[in-house]
Amino acid sequence: MTIRKAKTKDLPGILRLVHELAEYELAADQVTATIDDYQKAFQDNVFDALVAVDKDGKITGTCIFCITWSTWKGKMLYLEDFVVDRHLRQSGIGQKLFDATINHAKKLHCALIKWQVLDWNRPALKFYEKNKAVIEKEWWNGKIYL
Amino acid sequence: MTIRKAKTKDLPGILRLVHELAEYELAADQVTATIDDYQKAFQDNVFDALVAVDKDGKITGTCIFCITWSTWKGKMLYLEDFVVDRHLRQSGIGQKLFDATINHAKKLHCALIKWQVLDWNRPALKFYEKNKAVIEKEWWNGKIYL
Numbered sequence: 001m002t003i004r005k006a007k008t009k010d011l012p013g014i015l016r017l018v019h020e021l022a023e024y025e026l027a028a029d030q031v032t033a034t035i036d037d038y039q040k041a042f043q044d045n046v047f048d049a050l051v052a053v054d055k056d057g058k059i060t061g062t063c064i065f066c067i068t069w070s071t072w073k074g075k076m077l078y079l080e081d082f083v084v085d086r087h088l089r090q091s092g093i094g095q096k097l098f099d100a101t102i103n104h105a106k107k108l109h110c111a112l113i114k115w116q117v118l119d120w121n122r123p124a125l126k127f128y129e130k131n132k133a134v135i136e137k138e139w140w141n142g143k144i145y146l
Numbered sequence: 147m148t149i150r151k152a153k154t155k156d157l158p159g160i161l162r163l164v165h166e167l168a169e170y171e172l173a174a175d176q177v178t179a180t181i182d183d184y185q186k187a188f189q190d191n192v193f194d195a196l197v198a199v200d201k202d203g204k205i206t207g208t209c210i211f212c213i214t215w216s217t218w219k220g221k222m223l224y225l226e227d228f229v230v231d232r233h234l235r236q237s238g239i240g241q242k243l244f245d246a247t248i249n250h251a252k253k254l255h256c257a258l259i260k261w262q263v264l265d266w267n268r269p270a271l272k273f274y275e276k277n278k279a280v281i282e283k284e285w286w287n288g289k290i291y292l
Contacts, residue, residue: 018217018218022217022218027218030218030219031217031218032218032219032220032257033216033217033218033219033220033257037220037221041215041220041221046213046214046215046221047214047215064215064217066212066214066215066224067192068192068193068212068214068224068226069187069192069193069210069212069226070179070226071164071168071177071179071210071226071227072164072168072173072176072177072178072179073176073178073179073291074178074179074183074187075183075187075192078212078214078224080214080215080216080217081217102290102292105292106292110292111178111179111291111292112289112290112291112292113289113290113292114287114288114289115287115288116285116286116287116288117285117286117288118284118285118286119284119285119286120284125286128288131290132290133288133289133290134287134288134289134290134291135286135287135288136286136287136288136289137286138264138265138266139262139263139264139265139287140262140263140264140265140271140281140282140283141260141261141262141280141281141282141285142260142261142262142263142274142279142280142281142282143258143259143260143261143279143280143282144248144258144259144277144278144279144280145219145257145258145280146248146251146252146256146257146258146259
């Protein structure tokens with residue numbers, strides 16, 4: 001298993017994992033972005049990703065992120081999706097991907113990494129607690145669809 | 147009062163408003179990003195902003211945002227800070243800035259705008275409800291400072 005920066009050819013495998021995570025989050029029907037959308041945005045550097053790849057070249061995990069701005073702290077890596085293939089949970093791939101994402105953020109001189117987690121997702125919360133993350137419960141999300 | 151894209155010379159006025167909002171959010175001591183950080187990141191296109199400017203050229207409000215990626219919906223304008231000078235609340239500047247931000251997101255072909263609001267910030271929640279925003283309460287934030 002290797003971890004590396006994503007390439008355009010990885011996008012179908014990445015989108016498959018996005019769908020898998022959305023299903024786990026009971027939101028499968030909410031994924032409307034298409035592979036064409038992914039390809040265009042990836043070329044335009046709207047997002048970037050790290051991938052875990054097995055010896056057969058299959059994408060087994062991904063961290064999808066954007067470089068953003070914390071008005072309080074400065075440059076921030078926003079981790080939009082972090083997902084490991086459901087058949088490979090507890091295998092250590094997640095920790096390796098997460099560590100690689102932290103290292104990538106450090107290399108880019110980010111002041112912090114931020115992400116969101118559903119309040120009922122105990123396994124994810126346990127993982128983040130193990131990684132000494134700060135968990136904030138007092139912020140709500142606002143959204144307007146255009 | 148005019149609303150326009152931010153320029154480098156606006157950054158001190160923008161950072162002043164960031165400090166003002168952080169104070170309101172009981173987090174004044176958490177703002178560690180400096181004007182130098184702001185200037186470098188703005189030049190590097192890490193973030194962008196709209197500003198409201200009064201007839202004397204003073205920055206009276208700002209929406210600070212990043213163009214990011216929703217793995218579910220596609221291109222997303224993430225509104226990191228939205229603040230109006232405390233002496234000018236209820237003057238309509240906020241609504242004009244918010245409308246301009248929505249228009250800007252549409253022009254960039256974003257699928258949605260997203261932001262966060264503190265669960266006790268009733269005036270902000272009322273404003274967002276008036277604007278028919280979806281408010282989600284089930285997501286927690288995770289953070290690791292680097």
